[in-house]
Amino acid sequence: MTDQLSRVFAALADPTRRDMVARLTEADHTVNELAAPYDVSVQAVSKHVKVLEEAGLVSRSREAQRRPVHLEAEVFDLMTKWIERYRRRAEERYAALDAVLARMQDEDGPSRTDQEGTAS
Amino acid sequence: MTDQLSRVFAALADPTRRDMVARLTEADHTVNELAAPYDVSVQAVSKHVKVLEEAGLVSRSREAQRRPVHLEAEVFDLMTKWIERYRRRAEERYAALDAVLARMQDEDGPSRTDQEGTAS
DNA sequence: GCATTGTTCAACCAGATGGTTGACAAGACG
DNA sequence: CGTCTTGTCAACCATCTGGTTGAACAATGC
Structure with missing residues (x-):
């Protein structure tokens, strides 16, 4: 699963990650904001964001302590x-x-x- | 991962399965034909076809002993x-x-x- | 009936995935 | 300074995945 297309499809195979992508079309969000609606730990959401990032679907900037997630x-x-x-x-x-x-x-x-x- | 969209994305996350889909756009193929180019067992390819089938990407008919795989x-x-x-x-x-x-x-x-x- | 061909099922294994908890780094702020 | 917030890293665990081998099933051909 080394190529980007595989990573993209794999990233979107998870309903939680698809939902995050959907919400990111509205506005950028921090990891904590993204985590709010789901009944999982912030760490788990951080992992999801990492998967999306490695697939090239999102990027993150730095803004004080916050690291807003931005859809690409x-x-x-x-x-x-x-x-x-x-x-x-x-x-x-x-x-x-x-x-x-x-x-x-x-x-x-x-x-x-x-x-x-x-x-x- | 119960919904169809998840199954479809998961199915296409594998390069071998994407290649099979590509070949099936040209013509229907049996499991044995599909297996030929890859260096894996026929059973493994049978599993791949099953994944594609459960995602609704392919269907199978019966034709004598053969069960040709057809792209949907x-x-x-x-x-x-x-x-x-x-x-x-x-x-x-x-x-x-x-x-x-x-x-x-x-x-x-x-x-x-x-x-x-x-x-x- | 029996062998042949094509396909699938069952058991097993190594590695990836999605979740957890706990510790900790980096800024903001009292 | 200490502390709170935000986020990541590490270790661990259960389950899924993609592969294997060996046996079984299904339809055809002698």
């Missing part, structure tokens, strides 16, 4: 690109499959319509 | 929706912040640039 938007593009690439290819393939099936129904009789199993 | 495109929408929602909000906030900063530079001298902190 660029990483979302990384995910979007990955997803869009494969989604598009998958959809193209379905279109092609539909065409093939249509041609099959067209050409020969309706005798072998049971071949594709549960294919959509 | 709809789940990609689930991720895209989540990502897009927060990305848009994050970007809007940055735009607003930029506007605020520009106005501050405009209006009074550069004497109190430390005030906004974590205010919403």
Whole structure:
């Protein structure tokens, strides 16, 4: 799990971390503020923030004792690109499959319509 | 980790599984075919497919002894929706912040640039 | 019926993950 | 100075994960 994309997906696999990301779209927050709504220790939240940080999803600045956590938007593009690439290819393939099936129904009789199993 | 979104993100956090998804955009494959390029046992690949299946990313039909693995495109929408929602909000906030900063530079001298902190 | 092929199940193991508590560093402030 | 707040680090624990091997199951082909 060394590459960034893996770290990003892994970070967002946790509902608590996704919720933190959601709240960080509204405003920056300190670790203590982030921890408030959840029924876990501040240390646990600190660990979550660290995971998000290593994934490049957030950054932290220093401001007196506080270390406000700030959401980084660029990483979302990384995910979007990955997803869009494969989604598009998958959809193209379905279109092609539909065409093939249509041609099959067209050409020969309706005798072998049971071949594709549960294919959509 | 009971909800689907968590399962989807967790499934894609593994590079091997992402690669399998990539290959499945080209064509359906059996577990044995999927296992070929990787240096792991067929059982391990079977486990990976199970993870993808429980995330709703793939489905399996039966075709003689074979159980071809088929990519499901709809789940990609689930991720895209989540990502897009927060990305848009994050970007809007940055735009607003930029506007605020520009106005501050405009209006009074550069004497109190430390005030906004974590205010919403 | 029996062997073959493709796939899954069960038990096990090492390492990662998410949580805990306790100690401690760094600033703010009385 | 001492103390309070904020946050991190370290050690520990239970559970999950990704891998292994060996056995079992399912469908087909002789």
